[in-house]
Amino acid sequence: MSTSNSAKLTIHGQDYDLPVMSPTAGPDVLDIRKLYGAADVFTYDPGFTSTASCESEITFIDGDKGELWYRGYPIEQLAAESHYLEVCYLLLYGELPNADELEKFENLVTRHTMVHEQMNNFFRGFRRDAHPMATMVGVVGAMSAFYHDSTDISDPHQREVAAIRLIAKLPTIAAMAYKYSIGQPFVYPQNDLDYASNFLNMCFSVPAEKYEIKPELSRAMDRIFTLHADHEQNASTSTVRLAGSSGANPFACIAAGIACLWGPAHGGANQAALEMLQEIGSVDQIPEYIKRAKDKDDPFRLMGFGHRVYKNFDPRAKVMKESADEVLDLLGIENNETLKVAKELERIALEDDFFIEKKLYPNVDFYSGIILSAMGFPTAMFTPIFALSRTVGWIAQWKEMIADPQNKIGRPRQLYVGSDKRDYVPVDSR
Ligand code: CMC
DSSP: OEEEEEEEEEETTEEEEEEEEEOSSSOOEEOOTTHHHHHSOOOOOGGGTTOOOOOOSSEEEETTTTEEEETTEEHHHHHHHOOHHHHHHHHHHSSOOOHHHHHHHHHHHHTTOSOOTTHHHHHTTSOTTSOHHHHHHHHHHHHHHHOGGGOOTTOHHHHHHHHHHHHHHHHHHHHHHHHHHHTOOOOOOOTTSOHHHHHHHHHHOBTTBOOOOOHHHHHHHHHHHHHTSOOSSOHHHHHHHHHHHTTOOHHHHHHHHHHHHTSTTTTTHHHHHHHHHHHHOSGGGHHHHHHHHHOTTOOOOOTTBOOSSOSSOOHHHHHHHHHHHHHHHHTTOOSOHHHHHHHHHHHHHHHOHHHHHTTOOBOHHHHHHHHHHHHTOOGGGHHHHHHHHHHHHHHHHHHHHHHOTTOOOOOOOOOOOSOOOOOOOOGGGO
């Protein structure tokens, strides 16, 4: 990053020089940190549409070209040639591991997948019909009550232990949340299984019957994890950073990220997208829903379409679409009505002026639900799967922030439009 240029800002006839920071890739960034002190003004940017909240080396998105890189590596290459735990290593430490480093890392994660046995009791406090995301927010937050020896954020070793614990235990917790919601016994992790197979096994095996793990499905699951692993400063990652900026422990921060991810405009969109496709039901119903999506007076939106940053095809959606075809083929689900609706909806939306003008393309959530549902997951599990995949991104970003000497508590200001100063009026005089 260099700061060779400067921009001039004139306010009430007075000039102020703002340093211009040039990133490795992406638009230049105006450094306004000293602006308030110098000019007594704030900047206004609800939704942070033009604001860089931090410096980061982890992930880059080019929304116009539809590109996503983890540590410089394009997502398409990682999805095709790498696998999730290698990607986790890359996100956490900045480089691809050599064979020895990878083996050690995989071993470390695998040997931390069990959760404290007392957590079983903690789960039992939730209603059976609780949404698994509600359970996950609570249980992940409670990890700070179970793992005291990794909550001192000033100790780099403890930060490292917390990162490994979170990456290792999130699939176990998500699977437990699922099992609890359907009244089945919890399934312990198995160290002889890879990360994705282990998750499938914890979700689908029962004591009465062995679950046959199809390698192709494990591969598809692993790819879903990889595609969701990080996504720059999105709402949940920013939530994790903001929570962490106050010095909160990592488990509390990740619980905050999970809570934010749950919303239908963010990670909750995968559940909402599949429910929408099922509600549409058949191809002949699509025009009605397109009409509703265009109607300004109707709050309905095409779920799985649009993105704050991508103004082109979401590169993750492309890989996801290929994966959906492979998985449905493998499972012999050919004439799937939901998939037909999805493909036709995508075709119509991509040709429709409204969607073209607003640059609304399918996003990652449009196809992921189809794969997950074909694998046997209920819609309520879609967002927990997103959450467990994104945990590595959250924790990598959190670690980067804590290690950054420029780290300060996040504290935005506001444009106050409330009442002017006034005197209190006693109740009998109002
Ligand atoms: N269907 C219909 N119209 C839409 C849609 C949609 N899915 N998305 C945006 N628009 C319209 C919107 O009404 C607005 O129109 P106008 O300019 O006339 O007011 C325009 O497009 C711009 O939308 P916006 O809400 O200002 O854009 P945003 O950047 O604030 O929102 C978004 C981005 C992802 C929240 C939004 O596109 C959306 O709600 N999409 C559906 C939910 C979804 O699929 N979310 C998953 C995002 S990808 C995974 C993740 O990040 O978690």
